[in-house]
Amino acid sequence: MTNKANRAPIQERWNSRLGVILAVAGAAIGFGNFLRFPGLAAQYGGGAFMIAYVCSLLLLGIPLCWVEWTLGRRGGALGGHSTPSIFMLITRSRFFKYIGIIGVLGPLSIGMYYLYLEGCVLGYAINTGLGNINFDSPDAFASYFAQFTGLTGNGDIYRLELNSVLWFLLTAAMINFILLYRGISKGIEWFCKWSTPVLLITAILIMIRVLTLGTPDASQPERNVNQGLGYMWNPTKTMITLDGKTQTMLPSGASETQRQELFARIQAQHPQGKIESHEIGLIEGLLKPGLWLAAAGQIFFSLSVGFGTICTYASYVRRRDDIALSSLTANAANEVIEVGIAGMIIIPAAVAFLGVAAAAGASTFGLGFNVLPQVFAAMPGGQFFGCLFFSLLFLAAITSSLNLLQPALAFMEEFWALSRSQSVSLVIIMLSGGALLVAWFTEGFIALDTLDFWLGNLCLYLSAILYLFVFLRFLGARKGFEELSRGSLITLPSGIRYVFAYVTPAILITIFTSWLYENIFIESCPQIQNLLHGELGAILPLVWVFFVAGFMVYASYRSEHFQLPQKRK
């Protein structure tokens, strides 16, 4: 097939199979692995949650990744390297190049607030290392966090001080831009090849430190690592409800003191609420739909499905090279980090130093920036290990953000035939506009929350559904399976095509519908209310994203460099 796209300056290929596997694994390994997974597994009861988690991995996560890899390699063979071009070439419809923009816009918009989060973890790494985050009371830790991140007011981070995220945000942005400019093989592949092993070794070091903590405070024997591991993995839990709604869980065997401690904590937050508790076992846990939805949602976000990154990366794989095993290996590496290492660090450490009450029900952000600094402050050698842990998070975040920006770069290079420096400059402008808004509107994290809700969640679900739709409608489950199997180093059971055709779409639609039901179709969705009340912090980031989307639509409409091949008469 001849295509004008062949004139586009994209001639890059991966140097090795390991490079692409580490890049995809690096894209997937991020905050979700280290902070979100342990919190969810503990909240829903280790055993029951893991059963739902493994089922979701096999029936949702791995098939969706294969779908994206297959579309990517197929599109790459036809001359496309970004979702718009890949969709257009596979569907042979110009309409789909506009639809495919969602696969470029989504990750770029997530990148806008990911830079801010990277700044936060880098700042926490350095300040923990310098001993600046060491206070007497939990309130002091919360106050430092609010001051550092600008939670106290809009524009508060614009200070020439080490306890402001601004300078770390700029440093993180510079590192991203330099690596992006170096390209696929010299930038991303090079970085992921050394950073992923470093990340793994660092994580193992911290895990060993945590698992050898024992009982740090002899006066409080209930606070120990064993209790923490129990909280994480015990299948039987005590469910704590507030006015009939599940609040959190306690591990089975928790003492009366721990129970009272947690009750007091919840009662302090909800003085009028009625708190009750009762035991739930493995079977009862599995019968809760919320547990399955939480597990499927965690798999969906953990594997970076729908980001468009996998599709773009797979397009640089040669047509006869394996993708099935590469995808599976990247997924397996992500799971080892998530289940095997992250599951052994956060919750056990938090329970050992602060007790079950402090770890129970903490949000991803709360666990990372409020609970953990308290743990490191109390831990022997905590200054070193805290610095190491936040550096680890920073490394994981950098590999993720690099990968978030790559689809937009490929899009610019293709549709406008721009050079690397030109496309990197353009992406920096688009990214910086959003990132600066996130950095300014920090009060209540309104800008970050807005982008995360509309782009990081809604757009991601739509994007994943779109990938699956294009795969099933234009390749078909049977042909798609054959395409996936081409060059495969493992023999795939043919039954997988039925999973592609029926099971994965059903699960994906179910978790998306449930997300809509829980977040959008409720009486007062805060993200919609913010827009209706004219909150600038919510409106401006979305206006910027619409502006970027408009530019992308215009770019693909006017592009003379990337068109569908003419039909032969």
Added chain:
Amino acid sequence: MTTAGIITMHLSLSFVLGLLFYCAIKIRGEK
């Protein structure tokens, strides 16, 4: 930590490590 918790933890670890080793062996086997 209860016996059921220990079993859950070890089964989960075995599964993810087994998956990774399977992939590693398959990739090496190609050479």
